[in-house]
Amino acid sequence: MTSLLTVEDLSIEFRTRSGTVRAIEHAGFQVHPGETLAMVGESGSGKSVTCLAIMGILDAAGRVTSGRIAFRGRDLLHEREACLREIRGRDIAMIFQNPRTALNPIRTAGQQIADVLIQHAGLTPGAARQRAVEMLGQVRIPDPERRARAYPFELSGGMCQRVMIAMALSCQPALLIADEPTTGLDVTTQAVIMELIDEIARTERTATLLITHDLALASEHADRIAVMHAGHVVETAPTQELLVKPRHPYTQSLIAATPGPAAALADLAAIPGSLPDLRREDLPSCRYSERCGRHDKACDAPLSPRLLADNHSVACRHPL
Amino acid sequence: MREFFRQARYVVAENPVTGVAFALFLVFVVVALFGPALAPHSPLASNTAEALHPPDAQHWFGTDQLGRDVFSRIVVATRLDLGIAAGAVALAFVFGTGMGLAAGFFGGWADRIIGRLTDTIMAFPLFVLAMGIVAAMGNTVTNIIYATAIINLPLYARLARAEANIRRDAGYVEAARLAGNSEIRIVVAHILPNIMPLMVVQASLTLGYAILNAAGLSFIGLGVRPPTAEWGIMVAEGASSIVSGEWWEALFPGLALMLAVFCFNLLGDGLRDVIDPRNRT
């Protein structure tokens, strides 16, 4: 199956006062049309940075030092800004964490959706406003007419997220990037929002790149999972296979650390150590080696992901 | 303390202008302290035969309408201008911090009364209030200091109040209370030292404003009387001359003013960068 989005050998670094942070190194994954790929990892593992790079809206201090981001065959890293602007919001859309702060506080929900429609669908302001109300209905906001005239501070967190989803899906993009869309929402709302995303993705056949630190959430909603650690993609596999037969030690630790419904607190296994300081000059080629129980001399050699089975790749010298 | 100096060195390395400002500050302090000894001529000696001479080897900044040496007058005026500003800032600092601490820490009616007081002061355009105070209390230099102090009070009071409020329920304060310390002792021994750096930054930032204020008041004829040498009144005396082309009488005192204020502002910015880098612009 041809992939919709292919990220190959992506490396990103950030210049800061205290040194250069090698945030992402040789990352690679694919998203196929219509599927949901979840990117899972601890905070600081580089999941969000990768998405911002795909969208081309990295912070000014960030630089892509190598790699290719192919969307429908075109390398986004070498496109002109004007082309990228057309793609953003129309072909690839993104929703963020903290929906209330991610929305313009002094602009109504309807206006913000209309802005996107006017920009990409070329609608007149009147038509855009109407379509915005329709979109609000589609994301199941009750009384969409009235809510379209509401400001973010008048809406609950869950409703703000629905507004963002409406904005993102208004032009029927091929790919939706959801960066921790439910973190910060209460559990019931989480479930409802994820259900909404699933349903719309299904009906519109939108591919979804779901970023989350919650392995359990990923397992419920994703077709495939890519595990990230300290800027590396360490394992990619179909969801069930990953959970039942993880091949990377980090993935196994993550699964062990994720509370299942029947688990007791004592059963949770913490992962020893913490993410390495990415400003170090002497980072090992496998950034998990210092936390790994299976580490040996062979692990210091340069590392790249190996395809173990048809759909299962892992970056480890000693896979499980 | 060592941490402070390390931070200070970092800031100066980042921004050499701060270092220059500090050096300039020292120059001003020295001139203020030793002014009369440094002046080549007597600031009060008038000599109408030499009135309004442009700068030359004898009189580096020229002479004014009464034949007095402008350079000497500027040097001597440094003490007065800096003294007025320092006095005003010191008063505002002491009383403002005290009031703000009381309002922020104790709350209740202290907060309400002090709040009402600062609000009332801020209801006036500050310079106008200073004018009114000096006009009411009498046209003396001391009253200029009081007036400038009063209009700067709210700044310190508000800052101290906000900081005291934040720290009122901090862990170490609770601990001190439980240990049996009286409220006053807590304020003085625990809260005050913690907010001191911020208040000092505020003081250096407002020193410049205080100088401008005092000079402005003397420019319109309040406070300082001739033949006293003070930068503001010197600019006023040179106003008519500059319009007809004799620029030196007003220009040099004006430049001295600008330089002093600029120096204090830069110093304040530098200090703030050392103490509270989050607030950089």
Added chain:
Amino acid sequence: MWRVLIGRLSTAIPSIAGVIVVTFVLTRALPGDPAVYFAGPTATPQSVEEIRHQLGLDRRWPVQFAYYLDDLAHGDLGNSLSTGQPVLTEILTRLPASAELTLAGLLIAVLIAVPLGVLAAVRPGSWIDHVCRVVSTAGVSLPTFFTGLLLVYVFYFLLGWSPAPLGRLDIFYSAPPMHTGFYLIDSLIAGDLETFRATLSQLILPAFTLGIFALAPLARVTRAAMLAALGSEFVRTARASGLSRWRIVAVYAFRNAILPVVTTLGMVFSYLLGGNILVEKVFAWPGIGSYAIDALIASDYAPVQGFVLAMAALYVTLNLLIDMLYGVLDPRVGISA
């Protein structure tokens, strides 16, 4: 809607009350003999006694205060010794001159500072950013009266581009027929372009002097606010949605950045009203500032008191208007709050 307005108005009442009390204390309740002040330096002991009785200064404080309030309610701010005219009348006559100057200064400041701050934020590290930062730091160090004199020296004496700093209009011209008291507007209404040009040429230098003063804080706040807005999460969402650069900067970032700028206007007005006095002295501008200065020098006390009261009342009103403007701009504190 009315409820909000009345709510806002009521917050101004404590300020006005404070102002009235302070002016009362300043003029009547200080140590020394106010009667002597009001009677003036040339008064005989007899006239001093007369004034004392007239002003009720021989009564107890609460009674004095009642008299004071009563006078204020009737618009009686006393009479000027030098001109013999009621202070209120003189202030009202001279107010438009000061207002025209202050507003012109504010306009210049805003027209320069806001674009400067916006451009500096949109292009960080560029020369415009450096200019903005220098202006913000250096601008607050400039003594208003000094910049005024410098401008006169350069543009009048050296270059001869500006007319002599002798007030609102050259003596060859007469004031346009009175509608607003603003010569610029009135001359346009009368279709008198000659007078308009003459007024403008007299107004430029003093307005610029005032404007430079207000420029610094405005530029600084605009730049900081724009930087904050451009780095905010909602702008990131807007960029991720592919909105055009114009829309992101002008509609999303700028409209949000304007809010802290409006809040700063209050402080800027405090500077402007104070700076007004100094500029009026330098340029011999016939406004209320020079009225007060002349009275001060002549030890004519009632005008000074009236001036302080008038300025404070003006300032409270301005702050109220700024508050309401903010309420209109920010839906979070506005009508729906």
